[in-house]
Each structure stands twice: as C-alpha cells, then as structure tokens.
Amino acid sequence: DQQVKQNSPSLSVQEGRISILNCDYTNSMFDYFLWYKKYPAEGPTFLISISSIKDKNEDGRFTVFLNKSAKHLSLHIVPSQPGDSAVYFCAASGGSNYKLTFGKGTLLTVNP
Amino acid sequence: GAGVSQSPSNKVTEKGKDVELRCDPISGHTALYWYRQRLGQGLEFLIYFQGNSAPDKSGLPSDRFSAERTGESVSTLTIQRTQQEDSAVYLCASSFSTGRNIQYFGAGTRLSVL
Numbered sequence: 001d002q003q004v005k006q007n008s009p010s011l012s013v014q015e016g017r018i019s020i021l022n023c024d025y026t027n028s029m030f031d032y033f034l035w036y037k038k039y040p041a042e043g044p045t046f047l048i049s050i051s052s053i054k055d056k057n058e059d060g061r062f063t064v065f066l067n068k069s070a071k072h073l074s075l076h077i078v079p080s081q082p083g084d085s086a087v088y089f090c091a092a093s094g095g096s097n098y099k100l101t102f103g104k105g106t107l108l109t110v111n112p
Numbered sequence: 113g114a115g116v117s118q119s120p121s122n123k124v125t126e127k128g129k130d131v132e133l134r135c136d137p138i139s140g141h142t143a144l145y146w147y148r149q150r151l152g153q154g155l156e157f158l159i160y161f162q163g164n165s166a167p168d169k170s171g172l173p174s175d176r177f178s179a180e181r182t183g184e185s186v187s188t189l190t191i192q193r194t195q196q197e198d199s200a201v202y203l204c205a206s207s208f209s210t211g212r213n214i215q216y217f218g219a220g221t222r223l224s225v226l
Binding site for chain 1: 116118143145147152153154155156157160162168171203205212214215216217218219220
C-alpha cells in the first residue's frame with residue numbers, strides 16, 4: 001500500500017516559468033511533510049518542509065502548499081532554472097514516528 | 113567530514129555472497145537511518161538507530177539483513193547470502209534527533225547482485 005503518491009513520473013517546464021510538483025498521501029496520521037531533491041549519483045538533499053498546522057511555507061523560490069482535507073501537497077518553484085532539473089521526492093512522517101515515507105519521485109526537467 | 117559518508121559507492125557481488133556497507137554519519141547526529149531505493153521506486157525504510165536505544169529493525173526485509181552501530185558513530189549494514197532482488201541503492205541518513213529534525217543523506221551505495 002503506497003501511502004505517499006507522486007502520480008507524475010516526469011515534468012518538463014521552460015526556464016523562467018513555474019514548476020508545480022504534486023504529492024498525495026493516504027495516512028491521516030502524517031503531520032509533517034518534506035520535499036527532497038536528488039541529482040544523479042548523489043543522495044537526496046532537503047529542500048523545504050511543512051507542518052500540518054500550516055498550509056503554506058515559503059523559502060526563496062520554493063513554496064510548499066498543504067491541503068489537509070484533500071491530503072494533498074504541492075511544491076511550487078518560481079522562476080524555474082535549469083539547475084533545478086532533478087528528481088523531487090515527497091516524504092511524510094507522523095507523530096512520534098521518525099520514519100520518512102517517500103513517494104516514487106518526479107523527474108523535473110527545466111529547459112533553457 | 114561535513115556530510116554523511118558511505119562506502120563503497122558501488123559494489124558488485126555474486127549471488128550468495130555476503131556484503132557489508134558502511135555509513136559515517138555527521139558528527140553530533142544521534143539518529144541514523146538506513147533506506148533502500150530500488151529502481152523506479154521511492155526510498156524504503158530499513159532500520160533506525162537512536163543513541164544507545166534498541167534499534168528499530170521493523171523495515172528489514174528478511175533475516176539476511178542486519179545492521180550495527182557503535183555508539184553514535186559508524187554503522188554497518190550487512191546482507192548475507194545476497195539475492196538478485198537485493199540489487200538497489202542503499203542510502204544512509206543521520207539527524208540530530210528524532211521527530212521533526214531533518215534527515216541528511218549520504219550519496220548511497222549502489223549494490224548489484226549478479
């Protein structure tokens with residue numbers, strides 16, 4: 001049973017435009033959500049997180065939105081840059097459970 | 113070092129052989145995690161260490177898998193009698209403590225079982 005789902009395996013956008021990556025979850029116990037970015041042959045790098053007490057968190061060009069009623073979160077990157085091209089993983093944890101449950105990832109390609 | 117270090121970066125082995133993977137966490141991080149990423153899949157939790165507490169082994173897929181950690185330092189993940197389905201990237205992460213602290217990942221060990 002996949003508790004964190006990223007339904008788009010890939011996304012292609014033009015440089016300067018907005019990238020929107022989506023993530024859905026099924027476990028209502030999840031209350032903390034993270035986005036990681038992964039380049040080939042490197043480990044995942046933390047990008048941004050959001051607690052379930054918020055519906056938005058912003059850090060520079062990156063904003064994460066959380067819709068608890070829909071069990072949906074999204075990562076917005078604006079403006080997108082070619083260096084943002086990578087695989088983006090959505091991850092979640094709940095309560096005192098320290099384990100991160102990951103989605104399968106979305107490959108973002110930003111074209112110059 | 114500044115980040116989580118894993119060795120070897122690549123390992124090719126024959127089916128039935130044992131392998132040992134190593135992880136050096138960030139200094140001062142009390143929590144250490146092992147994950148596995150199979151091709152086209154997300155990261156799958158394997159095992160978690162926190163200080164001197166008993167590790168959480170609930171993610172280990174079979175008794176062929178084991179891990180050790182000495183105090184708050186190096187950890188080794190051992191896979192005995194490797195099978196082809198063990199082929200994956202094995203990732204180690206560390207954090208200051210549990211809960212909301214961010215997990216920092218190493219580059220992983222790519223294991224190929226022939």
